[in-house]
Amino acid sequence: MSRLCLTARWVMPVDDEPISGGVVTVENGKILAVGKQSAAVGPLRDLGDVVLLPGLVNAHTHLEFSHLPQPLGEPGMALPDWIRLVLANRQRNDCNSAAAIAAGLRESRDCGVTSIADIATTAVSGNVTDDVPRRLAFHEAIGFSAARCESAFADVLQRSNVEHRSKNMTTTGFSPHAPYTVHPDLLERLVDEASKRRLPVAMHLAESEAELQLLAENSGPFRELLEERGMWDPSAIAPGTTPMDILRVLARAPRACVIHGNFLSEGDWNFLARERSTMSLVYCPRTHAYFQHPRYPLAQMLAAGVRVALGTDSRASNPDLSVLAEMRHVAAHHNIEPEQIIRMGTLSGAEAIGWDKIVGSITPGKWADLTAVPCEPQASNPAEAILFSNAQPTQV
Numbered sequence: 001m002s003r004l005c006l007t008a009r010w011v012m013p014v015d016d017e018p019i020s021g022g023v024v025t026v027e028n029g030k031i032l033a034v035g036k037q038s039a040a041v042g043p044l045r046d047l048g049d050v051v052l053l054p055g056l057v058n059a060h061t062h063l064e065f066s067h068l069p070q071p072l073g074e075p076g077m078a079l080p081d082w083i084r085l086v087l088a089n090r091q092r093n094d095c096n097s098a099a100a101i102a103a104g105l106r107e108s109r110d111c112g113v114t115s116i117a118d119i120a121t122t123a124v125s126g127n128v129t130d131d132v133p134r135r136l137a138f139h140e141a142i143g144f145s146a147a148r149c150e151s152a153f154a155d156v157l158q159r160s161n162v163e164h165r166s167k168n169m170t171t172t173g174f175s176p177h178a179p180y181t182v183h184p185d186l187l188e189r190l191v192d193e194a195s196k197r198r199l200p201v202a203m204h205l206a207e208s209e210a211e212l213q214l215l216a217e218n219s220g221p222f223r224e225l226l227e228e229r230g231m232w233d234p235s236a237i238a239p240g241t242t243p244m245d246i247l248r249v250l251a252r253a254p255r256a257c258v259i260h261g262n263f264l265s266e267g268d269w270n271f272l273a274r275e276r277s278t279m280s281l282v283y284c285p286r287t288h289a290y291f292q293h294p295r296y297p298l299a300q301m302l303a304a305g306v307r308v309a310l311g312t313d314s315r316a317s318n319p320d321l322s323v324l325a326e327m328r329h330v331a332a333h334h335n336i337e338p339e340q341i342i343r344m345g346t347l348s349g350a351e352a353i354g355w356d357k358i359v360g361s362i363t364p365g366k367w368a369d370l371t372a373v374p375c376e377p378q379a380s381n382p383a384e385a386i387l388f389s390n391a392q393p394t395q396v
């Protein structure tokens with residue numbers, strides 16, 4: 001049995017009020033107690049002038065692109081054109097995806113991230129649940145034409161069979177990629193299979209206006225892209241389809257992450273708010289900024305009751321994998337309470353992927369996934385001290 005008491009200038013449990021000079025007691029890798037210094041029972045280690053936070057949760061990324069030195073293309077480019085660059089990059093096949101994933105995990109840990117929801121295109125090997133960062137692999141499915149549904153479904157099933165379930169953690173999920181790459185029948189089958197196996201689902205939705213145009217009219221830049229690649233199926237999408245049609249299917253999954261949602265309507269937000277026990281929205285702030293989409297209605301979505309978590313998306317559209325940088329971007333560009341922003345990058349992310357019983361807050365019984373961010377000795381508001389600073393995590 002190993003016990004350690006960590007004390008810091010501030011402890012931010014996230015599910016409770018911040019504690020000045022708080023102590024977190026850790027035993028065998030789990031949090032035993034959280035409280036004031038007088039409550040410490042065991043050897044005390046003083047971390048100094050830092051805010052001790054739960055490990056950050058990246059609710060959406062694609063680690064296979066972690067080798068990229070900079071985002072692909074140019075800021076403000078159209079999404080379909082950027083996807084052409086991603087496909088070309090993948091086809092060059094000059095990268096080792098296992099090495100890129102390992103590099104992404106290391107980078108994430110170094111910037112305070114301890115849990116990652118990753119979109120995976122290859123089978124996961126080895127048991128990853130004991131390592132930090134912990135990784136949930138959402139196995140990506142792509143199959144737009146009716147003819148591709150069967151093989152795309154079989155492929156995902158095969159990859160996801162390398163499934164690890166331990167310590168009440170599900171480390172496998174399904175990711176029907178997006179409405180412009182996934183036939184409605186394939187989406188239904190994946191959601192049904194996820195329900196059967198109690199697995200989470202993640203899907204990119206309403207990311208661009210071109211996507212809404214494809215759904216509504218079967219036309220536009222995404223149709224051109226699909227035709228170019230020999231993937232177009234004129235019967236795949238019924239004209240007049242909306243994101244709500246897809247949200248209704250996703251609502252049947254045990255847990256669903258809706259990625260981006262840049263162009264969702266108020267009716268869609270209200271639906272997500274009603275279904276918040278299982279559905280969450282994942283906002284990728286700097287990727288949203290990279291594509292120069294219209295302003296993200298974050299405050300309105302939160303006010304409607306939507307659970308919003310944060311993701312970095314990949315290094316193909318973002319300079320790094322830092323959730324702390326995403327939180328600071330939100331603080332600089334939106335009028336949201338600092339505590340709410342910290343929650344989005346921790347507990348809300350854990351809730352979104354179904355890991356809130358084990359990580360996401362400094363709570364007795366959860367894993368002691370902790371991140372220490374330096375602060376001024378006189379800092380009186382720990383959330384502000386973290387968000388309005390450039391300090392990087394010193395310990396994870």
Ligand SMILES: [Zn+2]
Binds near residue numbers: 060061119313
């Ligand atoms: Zn993505």
